[in-house]
Amino acid sequence: MAGFILKRLLQAVFVVLAVTLIVSFAIRLSGDPAIMLMGGGNVTEQDLQNIRQALGLDRPFYVQYLAFLEGMVRGDFGKSFMGGTSVSMLIANALPATLLLAFASLLASIVLSVPLGVYAAVNRGRWPDQVIRILSLVGLSFPNFWLAIMMVLLFSIVLGLLPPSGMEGPESFVMPALTMAIILTATNVRLVRTSMLETLSQQYIMVARSKGLRDRVVLYKHALRNSAIPLVTYIGLQFGGLIGGIVIIERVFNWPGMGTLAFDAISNRDYPVLQGTITVLALFIVLINLLVDIAYGLIDPRIRTE
Amino acid sequence: MSDTANRRSQDQALLSVRSLSVEFGTGNGAFKAVRDVSFDVRPGRTLAVVGESGSGKSVTSLAIMRLTDYTGGRITGGQVLFRPDGGEAIDLVKASDSRLREIRGNDIAMIFQEPMTSLNPVFTIGNQISETLILHQGLNGRDARLRAKELLQKVRLPDADKLLDRYPHQLSGGMRQRVMIAMALACNPKLLIADEPTTALDVTIQAQILNIIRDLQQEMGTAVIFITHDMGVVAEMADDVVVMWKGEKVEQAPVRDIFAAPQHPYTRALLSAVPRLGSLTGQPLPKRTPVMVMDGGVAKAVGDTHEQNTADYTKPILQVDKLTTRFDVGKTFFGRVTHRVHAVEAVSFDIYPGETLALVGESGSGKSTIGRTLQQLVEPTGGTVRFDGRDMAAMSQGERRRLRQEIQYIFQDPFASLDPRHTVGYSIAEPIIVHGLINDRKERERRVHELLEQVGLQPQHARRYPHEFSGGQRQRICIARALASNPKLVIADESVSALDVSIQAQIVNLLMELQERKRLSYLFITHDMAVVEKVSHRVAVMYLGQIVELGSRQAIFENPQHSYTRKLLSAVPIADPQRERAKTRIEGEIPSPVRPVGQEPAIHRMREVEPGHWVAIESDPLRGAA
Structure with a gap:
């Protein structure tokens, strides 16, 4: 097990190297931060040159990248081009907000999709199954930003129940989390349903029934754990997409998380902030997938022995 | 209990299946898998239900405990009368779900064909056996575990203690089927339904499993319904035989009568097709013999008797x-x-x-x-x-x-x-x-x-x-x-x-x-x-x-x-109920x-x-x- 984790952590190092290299290189193709900083107007070439020198952008790319790596090892992602705040500080402020949103929506989606998926599988082909499948298809078809705007329209403007944006109290948390959760649930319900159908046709389910166990025990003890592997795999994969979705949702709801931070960094060509946020998010995705692999072993003893 | 009362409870069937019919809904109308089937099972006796694929024998076995409810089947008629204490009969077709759950695994237990897939891969053996005991006998976890260990010893599994914490994939097919038997017998059921329990096993392992079922049946007085297609197994295990063909019962008789004087043409065709070990004793060459086939409800002999003198031993190919x-x-x-x-x-x-x-x-x-x-x-x-x-x-x-x-x-x-x-x-x-x-x-x-x-x-x-x-x-x-x-x-x-x-x-x-x-x-x-x-x-x-x-x-x-050849030959069930059962006990797993x-x-x-x-x-x- 230790060897396995070590191997995966080694892989993580390469993932982070690759991701940061691509990001650092790509963002430098997008334009000159010096011009952004000066905000147009009466600027001489000398002014720009001075700013570039001050930010260290006059050095060759590889030098800048190596400097970034060296800082990263020390846990220092540099300073933002905008206002000179430490990037680590910015991330430390934004990360909890994003993680809260991500895990809350993931949890909500599991709580919703597992019972719904199981119920659909048990009633396969009958009307509860049809209704759940149609709802899931509807959920899949919503673009996330549209759903977010509709939420604002309904809950903030028409009903006036929830604040439309920002992070002020527990109520401002409901809409962004719910939007994410609906989108995740739409796919997860289908996954749980298909996986349960497969498991329910297995011989050991009939054996469990022949023992006189209640339906609830048969479904949630005997069947669910056997159906969990595809769901857990997908959640691992989903996490990457989830982060991407969060950038948009955070924008719509003006949620002060990593997504907003990254978005602003791209708009401002704020290299250090972007490199820092992307690195941290990449690390999280690697970590989640490591947890998924460990979860396999906990769920299924046949994987444990391999 | 007086003698007459004793005899009455002996005579009274433990289970009476009456005119049972089961249908499955398919794309083009209902398919009648079982039609109007009736039979009795008496306490402590073994009834074999034999037939080929599509005969409805497995559906019948599932329908007794109404497990067909979970496979899309529907019992369209008949009764399944069960008398657990020799008293009032319960019609399982009409029983409530909760009453059925009390009977399943407790009064009636079932063993299935595929030992490789009958046990849940993510729970330990101990957990799966204890589950039934906790559910039906109200034992606590510790007592259930002790009883589970006893049960594993009963089905002659070595190292029962360690086995409790093992997972199914760590066991061979034969061992898993024994665990399945231990699980089925956990609550001393009155009736055991075994659906092709040895078909997927090697012949020496099959012999061991059959011995265990027979021994435990004698010890516990369990009645057994044995579903099989193998006439050799029938001859070794059954007291009475029901022959099924195309969803219907075509014949029922004590085992000796089925083999000695089969009445229905299908039974005769079935028996003639069974390869019998020892049928060519004293003959040097293999031999083709006619086969009885069913042709519109009548058994007809096809082919001729012919010695297979084809080998040419001059130069090997x-x-x-x-x-x-x-x-x-x-x-x-x-x-x-x-x-x-x-x-x-x-x-x-x-x-x-x-x-x-x-x-x-x-x-x-x-x-x-x-x-x-x-x-x-x-x-x-x-x-x-x-x-x-x-x-x-x-x-x-x-x-x-x-x-x-x-x-x-x-x-x-x-x-x-x-x-x-x-x-x-x-x-x-x-x-x-x-x-x-x-x-x-x-x-x-x-x-x-x-x-x-x-x-x-x-x-x-x-x-x-x-x-x-x-x-x-x-x-x-x-x-x-x-x-x-x-x-x-x-x-x-x-x-x-x-x-x-x-x-x-x-x-x-x-x-x-x-x-x-x-x-x-x-x-x-x-x-x-x-x-x-x-x-x-x-x-x-x-x-x-x-x-x-x-x-x-x-x-x-x-x-x-060679001792292994002898072991292999002695393990083959012989389709002849008159023959004395093999004395030699086969033990042990096939090594890896x-x-x-x-x-x-x-x-x-x-x-x-x-x-x-x-x-x-x-x-x-x-x-x-x-």
């Missing part, structure tokens, strides 16, 4: 010398091999033109690997294979391709071995095209039609797809495909094992007929000793990758020398052919006990050195 095939398994972190499967170890045998050599053995004996090696599907690790005098290893690419044409293969599962997206005619024509045998399209079509006729099908079948055929017909198609390239040797790997007995008998006859007509040689790979006795000229018995005995069919069956690298198995030395009859020396001093 295939010579296998010290063939060894090993597979690497288990790798370290750095990719170094730690274990090897010693599938085949120094195996030597010859096959002559027109001869059938049977390769018999249980799982892991390496018999299928030999077949696959000869078909060039697996590369041998060592040894030589000569076909028609030519060494396979020295052959050019072209010669090897030609060898594929001369050696053909018939697989076990006729459902999986035909491409469902191609017509049957295409599948049969493919080897002709691949080997460039007939290039003219019209000519090729004629050849396909001719092949279909040879295997007892019709030329117009060529345009149909595999799903339009039954299992037996598909196996005929596979035979036609194997014959398409005019092979000299056909490897039949468990080719008749998956078929119902009546179909099996017909396919066996077809193979023998084709052998006579085309002077084919067969390598007949199987675990079924009764079929071997019928078809083979010579027999090689394999155990753990090596041949332990090789000789003429008569020598092996009438004068078996996986060994750590560097630990090579000892190669048996063979001794010729009579001309052509070779036996491995069992007290070989080399064995001790390994």
